[in-house]
Amino acid sequence: xxxxxxxxxxxxxxxxxxxxxxxxxxxxxxxxxxxxxxxxxxxxxxxxxxxxxxxxxxxxxxxxxxxxxxxxxxxxxxxxxxxxxxxxxxxxxxxxxxxxxxxxxxxxxxxxxxxxxxxxxxxxxxxxxxxxxxxxxxxxxxxxxxxxxxx
Amino acid sequence: xxxxxxxxxxxxxxxxxxxxxxxxxxxxxxxxxxxxxxxxxxxxxxxxxxxxxxxxxxxxxxxxxxxxxxxxxxxxxxxxxxxxxxxxxxxxxxxxxxxxxxxxxxxxxxxxxxxxxxxxxxxxxxxxxxxxxxxxxxxxxxxxxxxxxxxxxxxxxxxxxxxxxxxxx
Numbered sequence: 001x002x003x004x005x006x007x008x009x010x011x012x013x014x015x016x017x018x019x020x021x022x023x024x025x026x027x028x029x030x031x032x033x034x035x036x037x038x039x040x041x042x043x044x045x046x047x048x049x050x051x052x053x054x055x056x057x058x059x060x061x062x063x064x065x066x067x068x069x070x071x072x073x074x075x076x077x078x079x080x081x082x083x084x085x086x087x088x089x090x091x092x093x094x095x096x097x098x099x100x101x102x103x104x105x106x107x108x109x110x111x112x113x114x115x116x117x118x119x120x121x122x123x124x125x126x127x128x129x130x131x132x133x134x135x136x137x138x139x140x141x142x143x144x145x146x147x148x149x150x151x
Numbered sequence: 152x153x154x155x156x157x158x159x160x161x162x163x164x165x166x167x168x169x170x171x172x173x174x175x176x177x178x179x180x181x182x183x184x185x186x187x188x189x190x191x192x193x194x195x196x197x198x199x200x201x202x203x204x205x206x207x208x209x210x211x212x213x214x215x216x217x218x219x220x221x222x223x224x225x226x227x228x229x230x231x232x233x234x235x236x237x238x239x240x241x242x243x244x245x246x247x248x249x250x251x252x253x254x255x256x257x258x259x260x261x262x263x264x265x266x267x268x269x270x271x272x273x274x275x276x277x278x279x280x281x282x283x284x285x286x287x288x289x290x291x292x293x294x295x296x297x298x299x300x301x302x303x304x305x306x307x308x309x310x311x312x313x314x315x316x317x318x319x320x
Contacts, residue, residue, distance in 0.1 A: 001224070006224055009220065009223070009224075010220050013216055013219075013220055014213070014216070017212065017213060017216055021209065021212075024247060024251075027251055028250070028251065028254055031251070031254040031255050032254075137244065140216075141240070144219060144231050144240070145231075147219065147222075147223040147228060147231055148228050148229070148230075148231025148232045149228070150223070150228050151228060151229065
């Protein structure tokens with residue numbers, strides 16, 4: 001693996017974690033009685049940037065390296081299901097994350113105070129952010145399984 | 152300083168902040184609840200302590216994943232299937248979910264405290280105790296069972312302390 005690809009793999013993981021961390025902060029803020037709209041906007045924006053950059057770095061790594069020797073090593077190794085199930089699932093469900101985050105950010109940037117003051121809307125946004133965070137956790141754990149299966 | 156040492160240092164700082172923060176959060180909470188109310192000064196102390204715990208958690212998670220990347224890049228991928236690692240990941244996930252459930256007031260204070268306390272100490276002790284777990288051939292579920300027992304014991308001890316201090320529930 002070249003230095004560039006290793007850097008991209010590191011960036012993919014760290015940026016994804018930053019995105020999930022931002023969603024977690026968003027969930028915590030939405031549970032407050034009077035959340036700060038500035039904080040909600042900032043954390044949703046961090047989530048969008050984190051997931052998009054993680055998508056780009058992970059996508060480049062996948063196309064340039066994973067699809068060749070890594071995929072072949074996993075398929076020939078003791079856990080071929082790590083690619084067949086976890087990578088296949090990850091590469092599809094992960095795609096939801098940037099778009100869910102963009103939708104959340106749009107809600108906070110354009111909905112502003114109206115959303116913060118409305119319990120029903122806040123609950124809906126909490127549910128959407130929770131689904132995104134769960135997808136993020138699933139993607140992260142899948143990444144650990146996939147990386148562990150490269151033998 | 153090589154990457155391994157750097158990550159160990161960050162991981163230890165994160166664990167120290169988290170475990171220390173969780174311990175002092177519980178002490179401050181018990182002290183503040185003795186009169187049944189948390190006054191603004193006590194509230195500000197608790198707020199700062201929870202912030203320290205969150206910083207510790209962020210350092211712990213980022214350095215933890217740093218280790219996973221390092222294993223992948225240095226050909227030690229088999230370590231990513233270690234039951235200790237998965238037990239630690241599970242405990243951290245329980246801790247993160249517990250904080251959200253506690254913030255949403257879906258779990259009582261005593262149970263939230265027990266989970267936070269036991270999870271922080273459990274996550275910190277897993278790695279130093281790895282040789283013990285290895286000797287007894289402990290698998291993932293054995294470690295999680297030990298963790299659940301630790302949560303129950305912590306809940307009982309905290310309940311006892313609250314009763315002894317006559318803290319209202």
